[in-house]
Amino acid sequence: MELFIKVGHIEPSVIIFDVFGTLVKIEERRSPYRKLMKWLKENGRQPKPDGAKFIMSHNLNLAELTKRLAVNIPDQFLQELEHDLDEELRSIRLYEDTLSTLEELKKLGFRLAVCSNLAMPYGKVVSSFLPSLDAYAWSYEVGAIKPESQIYQYLIDKLQCHAKDILFIGDTLLADYSGPTEFGMSARLIDRKSGQKLADVLSDIL
Structure with a gap:
């Protein structure tokens, strides 16, 4: 089921991405x-x-x-x-469209950030794959996990913006959709397992 909140007349100036299942994938899961x-x-x-x-x-x-x-x-x-x-x-890999999409969004003037629930070793590896972004909210650094409001507030403080300025993209209903929208952001879910790409959920922006 695709969940999608239209941005409407409020144009987002910040796009925040979840990481695993959205920008990167693990090809060999050992858990x-x-x-x-x-x-x-x-x-x-x-x-x-x-x-x-x-x-x-x-x-x-x-x-x-x-x-x-x-x-x-x-x-x-x-x-x-x-x-x-x-x-x-x-075995961590970027999805094929990750870098090109982030670069295109930067060219369009959006500020970009990531927000992820993950253990410390994963954050260092993911950071090495991603280009320089405007803010990073790693749960192990913030001391809170999605959908706790503290991790979203951390990004607001870092970016010095309002929740209404943000569009959140992720693959998990509670953490990446319900949490952000209850906090006042717009949000969209991506389903990588069905082949959906970032351009599909950002079609009205890209």
Whole structure:
């Protein structure tokens, strides 16, 4: 189902993009953090409901994270997780239309930003692929995850704009559509799995 809020007479001056499933993809999923949470549960440590939030809202690498969780993870398993993480990071790729679309939007005068829920190691890799943007809201740096209002407010403060000036593009209903629109932004969802491209959801702009 395509969700689309027309910008109407208010022309956006800022476009904010989600990252995974919108601008980049992981070609070889190993899910090391999911494996970690599963291991914790199997070894008697019941994960908290906000376990995923903890991972994505703390600026920690995998080894530091396990220490903060106060668990003694076997070295061999930790090495396995590190290997899985390295393989997954190496398999991150931009969608073919990402750079050209961002360049075109820049030429048209839009300010551009990204807003993503992710663990710290992923942010560094994604940053290396993307061109220089006007703002970056990585959940592990902000200390909040979408759809929490703090992460959207962080972008407002960085960009010194109003929510009504922003168009948010992403692939997740709650984080990239409901959250932004409740905050006062316009929002559109992209469905990469069905072959949709950025130009399809920005057809009235590009």
